Amino acid sequence: xxxxxxxxxxxxxIYAATALVYNVMYSTSKVLSVTTGHIPMxxxxxxxxxxxxxxxxxxxxxxxxxxxxxxxxxxxEIVAVRRVLARSDEHLWLLxxxxxxxxxxxxxxxxxxxxxxxxxxxxxxxxxxxxGDQKYWLPVLAAAxxxxxxxxxxRRTMYGKLFIAxxxxxxxxxxxxxxxxxxxxxxxxxxxxxxxxxxxxxxxLTFAFFALGFAxxxxxxxxxxxxxxxxxxxxxIGGLALGMMSSFAxxxxxxxYQQTVAIGILILVLVIKPEGLFGSKQVRPV
Amino acid sequence: MTDRSHILRPVALLAGVAFLVLLPFLVRDQYQLHLAQxxxxxxxxxxxxxxxxxxxxxxxxxxxxxxxxxAYAFAILTGRYDVSPxxxxxxxxxxxxxxxxxxxLPSLRLPGFYFAMVxxxxxxxxxxxxxxxxxxxxxGVGLPAQGxxxxxxxxxxxxxxxxxxxxxxxxxxxxxxxxxxxxAIIAVRDxxxxxxxxxxxxxRAKLIVFVFSGVxxxxxxxxxxxxxxYITPDTFVFELGLFFFTCIIIGGRGSILGxxxxxxxxxxLPEVVAPLAKLxxxxxxxxxxxVVLLIPEGFGRLLTQAMTRLKPQAAExxxxxxxxARLKAALGTRAGNG
Numbered sequence: 001x002x003x004x005x006x007x008x009x010x011x012x013x014i015y016a017a018t019a020l021v022y023n024v025m026y027s028t029s030k031v032l033s034v035t036t037g038h039i040p041m042x043x044x045x046x047x048x049x050x051x052x053x054x055x056x057x058x059x060x061x062x063x064x065x066x067x068x069x070x071x072x073x074x075x076x077e078i079v080a081v082r083r084v085l086a087r088s089d090e091h092l093w094l095l096x097x098x099x100x101x102x103x104x105x106x107x108x109x110x111x112x113x114x115x116x117x118x119x120x121x122x123x124x125x126x127x128x129x130x131x132g133d134q135k136y137w138l139p140v141l142a143a144a145x146x147x148x149x150x151x152x153x154x155r156r157t158m159y160g161k162l163f164i165a166x167x168x169x170x171x172x173x174x175x176x177x178x179x180x181x182x183x184x185x186x187x188x189x190x191x192x193x194x195x196x197x198x199x200x201x202x203x204x205l206t207f208a209f210f211a212l213g214f215a216x217x218x219x220x221x222x223x224x225x226x227x228x229x230x231x232x233x234x235x236x237i238g239g240l241a242l243g244m245m246s247s248f249a250x251x252x253x254x255x256x257y258q259q260t261v262a263i264g265i266l267i268l269v270l271v272i273k274p275e276g277l278f279g280s281k282q283v284r285p286v
Numbered sequence: 287m288t289d290r291s292h293i294l295r296p297v298a299l300l301a302g303v304a305f306l307v308l309l310p311f312l313v314r315d316q317y318q319l320h321l322a323q324x325x326x327x328x329x330x331x332x333x334x335x336x337x338x339x340x341x342x343x344x345x346x347x348x349x350x351x352x353x354x355x356x357a358y359a360f361a362i363l364t365g366r367y368d369v370s371p372x373x374x375x376x377x378x379x380x381x382x383x384x385x386x387x388x389x390x391l392p393s394l395r396l397p398g399f400y401f402a403m404v405x406x407x408x409x410x411x412x413x414x415x416x417x418x419x420x421x422x423x424x425x426g427v428g429l430p431a432q433g434x435x436x437x438x439x440x441x442x443x444x445x446x447x448x449x450x451x452x453x454x455x456x457x458x459x460x461x462x463x464x465x466x467x468x469x470a471i472i473a474v475r476d477x478x479x480x481x482x483x484x485x486x487x488x489x490r491a492k493l494i495v496f497v498f499s500g501v502x503x504x505x506x507x508x509x510x511x512x513x514x515x516y517i518t519p520d521t522f523v524f525e526l527g528l529f530f531f532t533c534i535i536i537g538g539r540g541s542i543l544g545x546x547x548x549x550x551x552x553x554x555l556p557e558v559v560a561p562l563a564k565l566x567x568x569x570x571x572x573x574x575x576x577v578v579l580l581i582p583e584g585f586g587r588l589l590t591q592a593m594t595r596l597k598p599q600a601a602e603x604x605x606x607x608x609x610x611a612r613l614k615a616a617l618g619t620r621a622g623n624g
Contacts, residue, residue: 032399091398102571256418263407
């Protein structure tokens with residue numbers, strides 16, 4: 001029973017971290033990128049590649065995984081978001097990010113292989129530790145670091161305030177002399193770093209697996225839709241709740257129903273409270 | 287000039303239909319016929335999906351779930367309960383429509399990305415359940431599917447069946463797209479607020495089109511199962527849904543010919559050019575990205591633009607110049623009155 005709760009907490013932490021990545025990108029660009037789940041996936045795969053494949057020290061591997069996340073997300077911004085946002089068509093970004101997500105997913109499948117590969121042990125610890133195992137606590141720690149540092153960044157630093165200004169009203173921010181294009185690119189780099197860190201920390205639980213990308217895109221989105229788009233607190237609570245639910249669904253009904261339960265929650269919340277639990281209702285003035 | 291295009295269009299249409307009807311006698315081997323059948327089956331789904339994606343602008347990536355529903359319904363009905371294949375085909379279509387209704391009722395109220403994610407989630411659920419419900423679907427092992435009986439049993443006969451259904455579906459979608467309904471859903475795509483303000487029931491328009499696409503997806507699924515003779519959950523992966531979606535976007539939204547050409551090219555190209563088959567989804571993703579960034583209207587739009595440019599323009603010159611006689615008369619009467 002305790003294992004079920006701890007497992008749910010760990011999985012939920014990964015979902016929460018993915019939801020935070022969604023939020024950071026959404027706040028400055030108003031784009032929900034299909035590539036979001038692929039950043040933690042890249043973090044996990046490249047972490048395993050750097051440490052187990054190339055034999056680099058763990059800290060270097062961590063830095064490498066984060067760098068890959070940053071680079072990939074910056075590339076996404078340049079290729080798929082910047083040009084599309086210049087046009088007024090509403091949903092083109094959905095198509096362009098979907099295209100990038102498909103491409104990176106296929107590239108990883110060809111290069112890394114379609115089988116999940118194990119992630120190396122980060123801290124020397126005996127196996128069979130039960131609930132004290134690092135694979136459960138590292139993702140939770142990483143998600144806490146992500147959420148905490150984001151909160152500090154937004155509240156205490158000048159750049160954080162620029163991010164908030166841009167997300168509240170990009171036109172007004174530009175009128176006050178903020179280079180919103182650069183803020184957007186920076187926010188993508190920041191979220192890439194968060195995603196890379198989360199994927200690296202969660203590697204032992206999820207394995208280095210290319211198909212994790214679309215699964216996290218979907219589950220991170222469910223977390224954010226349940227918690228409320230734009231709210232970091234909502235993202236964390238939504239992610240943890242979703243992780244708990246799918247963990248208990250697996251425990252009670254078997255693994256085949258994990259996704260079905262998660263998606264059932266999503267549809268239920270969207271029907272009853274479309275703006276999410278902690279989201280603000282957006283009414284478009286006509 | 288207009289007279290010529292009036293003659294040309296039916297001639298081109300007739301030639302196209304004759305080519306498609308006679309195709310079984312023109313192909314070199316069974317494999318090419320199989321490819322033609324597959325294109326036809328995909329097109330039945332894509333023609334319906336085109337109304338949703340291309341005309342009403344709802345980006346559904348989950349129609350592969352509806353295809354799976356139709357395919358499993360057909361395989362179970364014909365294989366386990368000995369229902370005649372034609373009846374099972376109708377039942378698959380009805381079930382597809384029902385699933386479309388159940389999926390559309392909550393999800394069509396949602397804005398773009400949310401809708402796309404819910405349809406993706408639907409495809410994931412269907413895939414998961416087709417593995418989980420072992421006694422119904424055979425689980426990961428899959429199910430054999432029956433072929434059609436007497437007139438449609440041969441490959442040629444099956445091809446003509448697929449051709450007939452796809453022609454019917456194409457005709458239906460053409461009618462929807464070019465009559466008042468089509469105008470309404472195009473208005474919904476271009477601006478929901480404007481559409482609502484002229485009295486279009488946005489939600490109802492979307493829902494009806496979506497249910498129709500569910501019916502075509504169910505029928506396509508039944509034909510797909512019969513064509514493949516054996517179905518497993520691995521067939522109905524998310525990438526297939528992406529493929530349908532890509533065909534429409536590449537062909538061009540708001541056109542029927544464009545997505546059709548997209549379907550033909552994207553289905554046949556990986557079969558003909560072997561290296562592309564290995565890259566698979568990367569190739570589709572790249573095409574999608576190029577089209578979205580460079581020609582968001584799709585290749586179909588390029589085609590129509592080229593056609594209008596090639597057409598000999600009537601050298602109609604309107605000279606704007608004063609007509610002295612009439613001017614004088616007009617001035618004269620005014621002067622006389624004054």
